[in-house]
Amino acid sequence: MSSQTTERREKANAPAGGTAGVIDAPTAKARHEISRAAAPEEGRETLIKLLHQMILIRRFEEKCAEAYSLGKIGGFCHLYIGQEAVGVGAISAIRDDDYVLTSYREHGQAIAKGISPDAVMAELYGKAGGCSRGKGGSMHLFDKDVNFLGGHAIVGGQIPLATGVAFASKYQETDKVTLCFFGEAAVNQGAFHESLNMAQLWKLPCIYICENNQYGMGTSLARAMSLQNVAEKACAYEMASEFVDGMDVIAMRQATQRAVQRAREESKPTLLEARTYRYMGHSMSDPGNYRTRAEIEKHQERDPIKIFTATLKEQNILSDKDLAAVEAEVKEQVEQAVRFAEESPEPDESELYTNVYANPLN
C-alpha cells in the first residue's frame, strides 16, 4: 500500500505539490523526512500480530459501544475506531520498557502497549479488576507494569508529562524512549508548544505523535487551526518532524522506528503527524451532526484494517483461513474481556479513601 495525499480543506494549507503524503512546505523542506510507501518488509509473524491487534481493538471498541448503550460503561467514552493503525503501528516500534502517555481516547493504545483487554474492560465497567482498580475509568487507564502512564483527560495535559518522563530517562541515563499521543486539537494548547520547546532545547528522547483525526470534538481542523499542517509546526522548534499516513500501519511503524532511533541514539525528539480519521463521534454522546455520512464513507474506503488485510492477501502473507482464525481469536478475547469485567467485583467501599496520599498524615 502507499501513502496517499490526505485531502486538505484549505488550499492555503495544502502542501506545495510534490510527493504524495509529504508535508512539503518550502521553509520546512530540509527538516522533513519523507514517509515512503510502506511495503511490508517485516516477518510474517510481526505482520499478523499488527493485523491481530488492529482487529482486536476494532472489535473491543465495538463491544464498548454496545456495553455503553446497555449502561454497563458510564461517563465519557471515546472510541478509537478508524485510528487503530496509528497506535498499533507506533507502539509496535518501541520496546516493552519504553513509555507511552496519551489522551482520553486510549483504549486501543493501552491494549497495544500490553494491558490485557480484561483489565481495560473491567476498568471501563468500574470494577476492582480494572487496570486502575476502577478509580480511573475510560479516560484514565494506567499500568505501571507495562509502562503505560495514562490516560489524561485535559486536552494536551499529557504532553508536558511525557516530556518529563523523557527528561527522567535522560537524567537516569537509560535509553528508554517515550511516545506521547494527542489529537490535533491539543496542538492549539500552550502545553504542546511549551513542551516541544523544552524537548528540543534539552534534547529529550520523546516522540510526539499527533493523531490528526481532523476534528476537535465537533470543530473541524479548518475552523480551528491557522496552519493546518501540524508537522510543519516543528520548524518553530527546529525539531525533526514527519507527516505519516495514519491509515497505514506499516507507515506508522516505520516512521516511529526512525523517530525511536533518533530518540534512543541521539536523544532527540520528533514530531510525527499521523493523518487519520475517527468513524465514531467524539464520544459516545456525540451524534456527529457536523459532518456527512458521505465524508465518513470516503475515509472508510481507506480503512486501516481493510487496506492492510488487502496488502497482506495480495502478497500471499495472509489467507482467508488465517484471517478467519484471527477473527475467531479476537472474538474470544473480547468475549473473555466482557466476562472478566462482568464477574469482577466492584471496588470495596473502603477504596473511596485510599490512594489520595502516598504518605497519609492525619
Place this chain on the structure above:
Amino acid sequence: MAVMTMRDALNQALKEELERDPSVFLMGEEVAEYQGAYKVTRGLLETFGPKRVIDTPITELGFAGLGVGAAMVGLRPIVEFMTFNFSILATDQIINSAAKMLYMSGGQFKIPIVFRGPGGSAYQVSSQHSQALESWFAYFPGLKVVMPSTPADAKGLLKSSIRDDDPVIFIEQERMYGMKGEVPEDADFTIPLGVAEVKREGTDATIIARSLMVPTALKAAEQLEQDGVSCEVIDPRTIRPLDINTIVESVKKTNRAVIAEESHPFCGVAAEISAEINERAFDYLDAPVKRVSGVDVPMPYAKNLERLAIPDVEQIVAAVREVAYL
C-alpha cells in the same frame, strides 16, 4: 544551632537534600546561573552542576508538567516558581495531574514533587504580584500545603516536603526571606508535615496564624500581655493536612479564637478553620470565632493603600479584645 536568615535556611535544606538523594533535582526560572531571583538557590549550580540545577524557559505550565512526569518514573523534582503568582499558569498540571495521579491510577503512580517559591504579599508590587494562594491549593485532596514562619521551620519543613512521596505546595513568604532565627545544622533535622506548633502559650484567647501573620500575631500577643490578656499563638505550619486537634485543644482551653491571615477572607483557610472550630468546639466558645484577613480587593500599589490591605498588629489586638469583650 546557627543564626541565619530564612533564605539561607531554605538554601541549606535544598543543599542537604540534593546531597542526600541523587534523584532530587531543582528546576525553575533563574534558579541556576542567576542564583535565584530571591537568592534562595545561591551556590547550588556550582555545587551540583547543570544536570541537577536547571534554568527553565519562562514556561510555567510546561515545566510544572515536566516535573510531574519526571516524578511518575522515580525522580523527586523541586520546582521553583519565581513567585507563586506565576503558579497560576501551572495549575492544570498541579491540580489535574499532580494531585490526582495517585488516585486515578488506583495507587500506581505517586508524585513526589515540591512546588516552592515566594507567595503572599510583597512590597508595592501591586495586584498581580502580591497575593496569597494557599486556599486554592489546600482545596484539593492529593496536595499538601506548607507555609513556614521561621527559618528553622522553613528548613525542617522543606526537608520533610522533599522526602515526602506526595506533591507539596511550599509557600515561602516573600517579605520574610531576610528574617533571622536559630536553625539546627544537623543534616537529619526535619519537622514532620501536619504538625502545628504552639508558638506562644496563653490562657485567655487563641490566635491561629500562619506565615507572615505569625510574627505579627506574636507582637500582638506581647502587646495584649501588657493589658493582662494572655494569648496562645498557634501556627499550623501545614495547611493541608491541617493539625486541627492542636487548634481545637487550645480553643477548649482559652474559649476564644482569632484567626489571622494575609489572604482574602472569602472561601479562605481561616473560614475553614473557623468552621472546624465551630463543629468541634462550639460549646467551649465564649465568643464567635473572629477572622482577621486581608481585605477583599486586589492588592493596590500605593503604599498607604497597601498597608491598609494587609492585617497588622493593631487589627489582631482589636480582634482579640473583641472576642474577650474588652
